[in-house]
Structure formats: structure tokens, C-alpha cells
Amino acid sequence: MDRALFAAATGMAAQQQNLETIADDLANADVAGFKGSAQRFAELVAPGDGGIGTVALGSHVMLTQGKLAKSGGPFDLAIDGPGFFAVVDERGKRAYTRDGSFERAADGTLVDARGLRLRDLRIPAGALSVAVSEDGTVRATFVDGTRAIGRIALAEFPAPDRLNGIGGALFEATPQSGTPREVWPGSETGPKVHFGMLERSNVSIVEAMMQILGAQRAYEANAKGVQAADEMLRIANNLQRG
Amino acid sequence: MDGIAWAGSAMTAARTRLEIATQNLANVSTDGYARVGARGALTPFGVVVRRFAMAGHGALRRTGRDLDLAIVGAGAFVVRGSDGSATHTRAGAFVRDRDGALRDALGRPLLAGGRIVRVPEMGRIDERGAVVGPDGRTVDRIPLAPGSTIRAGFLENAGVDAIGEMIAVLAAERSFESAQKVVSAIDRVREKSAGDVARIK
Numbered sequence: 154m155d156r157a158l159f160a161a162a163t164g165m166a167a168q169q170q171n172l173e174t175i176a177d178d179l180a181n182a183d184v185a186g187f188k189g190s191a192q193r194f195a196e197l198v199a200p201g202d203g204g205i206g207t208v209a210l211g212s213h214v215m216l217t218q219g220k221l222a223k224s225g226g227p228f229d230l231a232i233d234g235p236g237f238f239a240v241v242d243e244r245g246k247r248a249y250t251r252d253g254s255f256e257r258a259a260d261g262t263l264v265d266a267r268g269l270r271l272r273d274l275r276i277p278a279g280a281l282s283v284a285v286s287e288d289g290t291v292r293a294t295f296v297d298g299t300r301a302i303g304r305i306a307l308a309e310f311p312a313p314d315r316l317n318g319i320g321g322a323l324f325e326a327t328p329q330s331g332t333p334r335e336v337w338p339g340s341e342t343g344p345k346v347h348f349g350m351l352e353r354s355n356v357s358i359v360e361a362m363m364q365i366l367g368a369q370r371a372y373e374a375n376a377k378g379v380q381a382a383d384e385m386l387r388i389a390n391n392l393q394r395g
Numbered sequence: 396m397d398g399i400a401w402a403g404s405a406m407t408a409a410r411t412r413l414e415i416a417t418q419n420l421a422n423v424s425t426d427g428y429a430r431v432g433a434r435g436a437l438t439p440f441g442v443v444v445r446r447f448a449m450a451g452h453g454a455l456r457r458t459g460r461d462l463d464l465a466i467v468g469a470g471a472f473v474v475r476g477s478d479g480s481a482t483h484t485r486a487g488a489f490v491r492d493r494d495g496a497l498r499d500a501l502g503r504p505l506l507a508g509g510r511i512v513r514v515p516e517m518g519r520i521d522e523r524g525a526v527v528g529p530d531g532r533t534v535d536r537i538p539l540a541p542g543s544t545i546r547a548g549f550l551e552n553a554g555v556d557a558i559g560e561m562i563a564v565l566a567a568e569r570s571f572e573s574a575q576k577v578v579s580a581i582d583r584v585r586e587k588s589a590g591d592v593a594r595i596k
Contacts, residue, residue, distance in 0.1 A: 157414040171424060179517070193500035194425040203446055204431060207421040208499050213488065217459045235517070254530045311516065314462075314490040321455030331493040332538055342529070354461075374557050378417040381568045385413060390576045391404070392582075 155386065156205060161378030163206030167194055168372035170209040175364045177212075178356045185224075186231075186251030186322040187354035189361075190214050195267025205253055213322075216313055219251075219355040221347055228255040228263055230285060231352040234344030236307035236336055237324065240269035247272075249308055249333065251352055252322035269323075274303045285348035308333035322354075396441060402464035402577040409571035411444040411517025419555045426500075427453070433563070452485065453552035461519055462489045462497065465549040470540030474503035481506060485551050507537055520547050524527030558596035 190212035230253030237249035255263035280293035289305035311331035316324040464487035471483035489497040494511035524537035
């Protein structure tokens with residue numbers, strides 16, 4: 154295939170993927186605990202013949218801390234530092250999230266918007282209110298006083314960058330990420346849990362909009378490259394006049 | 396060389412210029428990409444355009460990720476390619492594996508003196524290339540060129556000026572067109588001399 158045409162076409166395909174990644178970030182920019190992704194690219198190289206285009210390597214999750222913001226929910230939690238809340242679905246399948254916008258279900262467990270339960274915690278029926286301290290200890294207030302009813306552990310991974318995003322702010326463990334270990338929050342250097350707060354997504358809408366503009370223009374520039382290569386072929390074909 | 400061969404070499408040269416410009420444009424988002432330059436030369440075989448690696452680096456952009464590393468100054472990261480050989484790259488978007496190895500976006504492990512660099516959990520890279528554990532001790536070192544430093548949380552953009560490359564695309568297209576006109580003109584002259592001048596009535 155024509156080299157210039159091919160290079161420009163790989164550029165268009167790569168920017169297409171770039172746009173999809175940025176669009177996904179923008180769509181989830183309001184989801185608490187959401188982590189944005191970045192598309193990675195590499196030069197396509199033909200052995201001994203130099204570069205022949207580009208290739209999109211796939212999106213890569215950016216596990217940077219989002220800003221913590223006060224929220225209205227009575228069971229809202231935010232993680233300051235590394236780690237994830239471990240949640241389970243109704244079939245017992247585990248997932249990990251930093252979205253701490255939990256609600257109290259009928260059976261006393263804390264569930265997120267998708268119905269995933271926070272593990273190992275059940276709020277007794279008579280509890281009037283609950284509060285969570287920085288070390289994850291959950292205290293419930295009853296008519297006769299306040300009692301600790303459990304402690305929230307966080308899950309940390311040997312290689313969190315290798316977690317697999319499964320939509321929104323949810324992740325699942327992979328062989329590459331390693332198995333999670335339970336970490337108690339509140340230590341000097343470790344993560345802390347903040348009650349009554351939510352972690353905002355780490356996607357900056359302004360930055361994502363700028364990236365979209367950049368990707369669109371790069372796509373157009375590569376499309377022009379395709380046109381120019383095509384035009385050259387047309388001119389070359391006209392050398393032989395009928 | 397006759398006129399058609401000269402003009403033909405100009406068409407090939409314009410073609411090469413287009414290939415180089417589209418290659419650069421395609422990599423406008425490739426971190427650490429070094430632009431390919433085009434150098435034209437007049438040789439006994441006509442106009443020839445050669446590729447060469449451009450010096451100079453792209454601007455740094457902030458990502459906030461601890462293992463996104465950008466080199467300020469000369470030099471490059473040494474990674475082990477899939478064929479086992481050491482390869483140089485300035486694309487510093489590394490990911491830490493379970494065993495502590497840092498792998499770039501192509502999955503190639505980062506090397507220091509032929510060994511794979513291992514970063515402890517919660518470890519970080521300081522500006523001198525030292526791999527610092529959570530306890531503050533230096534456990535390894537990423538070799539750097541003299542005077543160069545590392546900035547963690549940054550990546551190096553592609554060193555491609557999209558507008559300049561667009562102009563190169565247009566210039567190559569027009570140059571190709573002009574050379575084609577010359578080829579056609581010479582061809583018409585020859586047609587005339589072969590078909591009309593030598594006609595015997």
C-alpha cells in the first residue's frame with residue numbers, strides 16, 4: 154500500500170480511538186470516584202525502513218487523586234490516598250471502586266447506585282444515624298447511646314495500574330494487578346476515609362474539551378494527508394494521456 | 396540524465412516529502428516522538444530527499460501521575476525490546492507491575508545498566524533518577540545523561556508542529572504537480588518531434 158496514504162490513515166484511526174477515550178472521560182466526569190483514562194500511542198516502525206505511521210495502544214487508567222468535596226448524603230465516603238472500597242454484587246462477585254456514594258438498603262447494608270454492597274458491614278435496625286471516622290470505624294447512634302458497629306477496610310493492590318475498568322468507577326482485579334490486601338485506613342502514612350464527603354472524578358472538563366479539540370484537528374490534518382496522497386496518485390495516473 | 400528523468404526525480408522527491416510529513420502528522424499525539432526531518436540534495440541521479448532524525452524535544456505536559464516520567468535535557472530511557480535488545484525511548488508513561496518492574500506503554504521493561512529497574516510499592520522517582528522507597532531510601536537509579544533531570548508527573552509531547560507539517564503536505568503536493576507538468580511538457584515536445592517534425596509528406 155502507498156506509504157503516505159497508509160501513514161495518514163493510521164493517524165486518522167489513532168485519533169478516532171483518542172476521541173473515544175476522551176468522550177468516555179467526559180461522559181463520566183460527574184461520577185464520584187471516576188478515574189479518567191489516557192490513550193497511548195506509539196510510532197509504527199517497519200524494520201530497517203523507518204516509521205510508517207502510528208498505532209493507538211489502548212487507554213490507560215490514570216489513578217490520580219480526585220478532589221474531595223462535601224456532599225449531602227448520610228452515608229457518603231471518600232478515600233484520601235490509595236486504595237478502593239471492596240463491593241460485591243448479589244452473586245458475590247467482587248469489584249473495587251472509589252465511588253463512596255452509598256445508601257442504606259432495606260437489609261441494613263450499604264449499597265452504591267448499582268446495588269453493589271459494601272462488604273462486611275450491616276447497620277442494625279435501631280440505628281438512628283451513623284458516623285465513620287478517618288480510620289474507618291463505623292459508629293451508630295441508638296436511643297440508648299453510641300456504639301461501634303464495624304470498621305471499613307480498604308483494598309490495596311500490588312499493581313493498581315493493572316486493574317481492569319468495568320464501567321463507571323468500578324474496577325475488577327486481574328492476574329496482573331495481583332490479589333488485593335485489606336488495609337485499615339487512618340494510619341500515619343496510609344489512606345484515610347472521610348465521612349460526609351465524596352471524591353470527585355479526576356477528569357478536568359476543561360482539559361478534556363481541549364483534548365477533544367486537539368484530537369479533532371489532528372484527525373483533520375491526517376485526513377488532509379490522505380487527500381494529498383490520493384491527489385498525487387491521481388496526478389501520476391494522468392501522466393499517460395489517453 | 397535527460398529532462399524527464401530530472402523531473403521524475405523531483406516527483407519522487409516530493410513523494411518522499413509527503414511520506415515524511417504524513418508520518419510526522421500521524422504521530423502528533425505520540426509521547427516522546429522525535430520528528431523526522433526531510434533534507435533535499437542534488438545528486439548525479441537527480442533530486443533526492445533523505446530522512447533524518449531531528450534533534451529537539453517536545454514540550455512537557457502535566458499528567459499528575461507519579462510514574463509518568465519526562466526527561467528534561469538530553470538522553471533517553473533504555474528499555475528492553477521484545478527481541479531482547481536495548482532500545483531508547485523518551486516516552487515515559489510507565490506502569491508498575493506486581494514485581495515492581497516499570498513497563499512503558501509498549502510493555503517494555505525499563506533498564507538500568509542492563510538490569511530491570513524495580514520500584515517498591517508506593518515508591519517514587521526523584522529528579523536525579525533515584526528510585527526512592529516509601530521509607531525514603533534509594534533502592535535503584537535510572538541512568539541519565541549528564542545534566543539531565545527527570546520530572547515525575549509529566550510526559551513529553553510529540554515534537555511535531557502540526558501546522559508546519561500541514562504546510563509540508565501542501566508544498567509536497569504542489570511540487571509534485573509542477574514536476575508532473577514539466578514531465579508532460581517535455582513529453583509533448585518529444586511527441587511533436589517524433590510525430591510532426593519528422594513527418595515526410
